[in-house]
Amino acid sequence: MATRRGNLMSVRDDIRLLDATLRDGGLCNNFKFSTEFVRALYKTNIKSGVDYMEFGYKADPDLFDEKEFGPWKFCREEDLRAIVGENISDMKIAVMADVGRCNFRRDFVPKSESVIDMVRVACYVHQMPAALEMIEHLHGLGYETACNIMAVTQAGAGQIDEALAMLNASPVDVIYLVDSYGALYPENASALAITYLESVEKVGKKIGFHAHNNQNLAFANTIDTLSRGVSFLDATVQGIGRGAGNCATELLLGFLKNPKYNLYSILTFIEQYMIPLREEVTWGYDLQFMFTGQLNRHPREALSFTAEGRGDYCTFYKELLDHE
Amino acid sequence: MATRRGNLMSVRDDIRLLDATLRDGGLCNNFKFSTEFVRALYKTNIKSGVDYMEFGYKADPDLFDEKEFGPWKFCREEDLRAIVGENISDMKIAVMADVGRCNFRRDFVPKSESVIDMVRVACYVHQMPAALEMIEHLHGLGYETACNIMAVTQAGAGQIDEALAMLNASPVDVIYLVDSYGALYPENASALAITYLESVEKVGKKIGFHAHNNQNLAFANTIDTLSRGVSFLDATVQGIGRGAGNCATELLLGFLKNPKYNLYSILTFIEQYMIPLREEVTWGYDLQFMFTGQLNRHPREALSFTAEGRGDYCTFYKELLDHE
Secondary structure: OOOOOOOOOOOOOOOEEEEOHHHHHHHHHOOOOOHHHHHHHHHHHHHHOOOEEEEEEOOOOOOOOOOOOOHHHOOOHHHHHHHHOOOOOOOEEEEEEEOOOOOHHHHOOOHHHOOOOEEEEEEEHHHHHHHHHHHHHHHHHOOEEEEEEEOHHHOOHHHHHHHHHHHHOOOOOEEEEEOOOOOOOHHHHHHHHHHHHHHHOOOOOEEEEEOOOOOOOHHHHHHHHHHHOOOEEEEEHHHOOOOOOOOEHHHHHHHOOOOOOOHHHHHHHHHHHHHHHOOOOOOOOOHHHHHHHHOOOOOHHHHHHHHOOOOOHHHHHHHHHHOO | OOOOOOOOOOOOOOOEEEEOHHHHHHHHHOOOOOHHHHHHHHHHHHHHOOOEEEEEEOOOOOOOOOOOOOHHHOOOHHHHHHHHOOOOOOOEEEEEEEOOOOOHHHHOOOHHHOOOOEEEEEEEHHHHHHHHHHHHHHHHHOOEEEEEEEOHHHOOHHHHHHHHHHHHOOOOOEEEEEOOOOOOOHHHHHHHHHHHHHHHOOOOOEEEEEOOOOOOOHHHHHHHHHHHOOOEEEEEHHHOOOOOOOOEHHHHHHHOOOOOOOHHHHHHHHHHHHHHHOOOOOOOOOHHHHHHHHOOOOOHHHHHHHHOOOOOHHHHHHHHHHOO
């Protein structure tokens, strides 16, 4: 498993590119994307060869005030259909559901009545039993399921092994390695990916990778874990996402060799929609996020630093060290 | 050689961090840094544990109009001494000299009369004979020497082997793998680094890596080649450099485990000098530079695109493809 799977010239037909622009980008603007933006992104993703488009969260409206958020915080069936109709494209539709933040028994209809194809269940490692309950229910409804175990760089090695064993005994289709804090280097991202890959080898599940760009390594970590055998790759257009953001789709499309992937369509979307969006919404690599990545910490203080318009990086860095 | 040298927790005492802020950053502003900026950077580098500080080029004043450039295009002895005195610090002073753009027989004094410690000779692979002439002369004067072979991603594999053989027979101390176009991924950067390392194994020379950030991989490629055994690492503060820029010193300092390296001093310099500089000078990762990196091309068209203030990325991308 220490060798690479495929090489820099070849195509791997197990690769699945998942666009998380609305879901992770929505964390920057409370999911307030215009309908035009979402529709253009949907068409662009189809043309670009994206395999899954994640529209947002399936959050519980009892817990979150619908006036404060755009529709992609909740991903109601009617809002999805207003964009995708019956989604006659080959691209699959995904939504994310956080353990403890959604009413999954009430808010998911059977797959036969839904345009959603895949539900990604996000949880912390201590929430595995609740995640498994959701996965089993959603699998029973007919959905593809993925589990995104967050913040694994703060979990003990034993915990990850236990979580993987529990997921291997479940009907989940894809298990995601998530670098929540952007703390991983390619070397240890790949070591973790190999742990995940070896764990699922006998049960035939797929492994995904979700990067964060705190140390400007989102793309590097994505292609390094990919080269070890990870097949589900998350990316967002221009790396949009909370804080330092994610792996940029345009970088990944330049790397993937399958001719079904097309960079040019994404460029037209960037020019028309993302460049203007940058006037309103801030994201991307910056020193404050580098600090929290280097320190393997949640970016919350860095997000406050940004929101307050602070520029006193040295003082902020000392504050972080004081709170170690 | 396919394994890694050292690990993510340990210190490697062969590592040498070279700050190329003035030299590569000078390409963004014609080397017009204030004396205060240069003096502050010198003091900062010493405090941060930087091993070599490259002040700029030793360009031939007969070829370049001195009115158009700041002093660090020429690195005269008196200008260096105005900053460093006799340089009583442990940090060494480096300058770069381009084959064909310097009068090395006239403009270098014997090392015993100079504050310069190392001269880095930059050349294309077809200029090796001229580079070797310079290296031998400079070695004879008493300097440490390095050779930066540029644009190797466009050279044939045979050419690189021949250049390495020629350098191995020379007195050069360090051979640099240079990703001039930012076209390398960590996987092939490391494969090339291993070629360089294996080549010099018997003659005991050191290998360096100089990245460019066109695909946001400058830091990733630097730490991946480092992990294979590369020991001289180029970086610039905030990644300043022509076009997409370089590996950021602050990212590398967060990675290096030797306690002699200190991130905080660099942060104070960034806050006081680099953030204001960003108001006047533009550099860093952007789509136009990503294109030339993906296409393994010189960034000249992307630099023009930037200088003209263009934002029509799609048109530009098509122009690039037309000129393939």
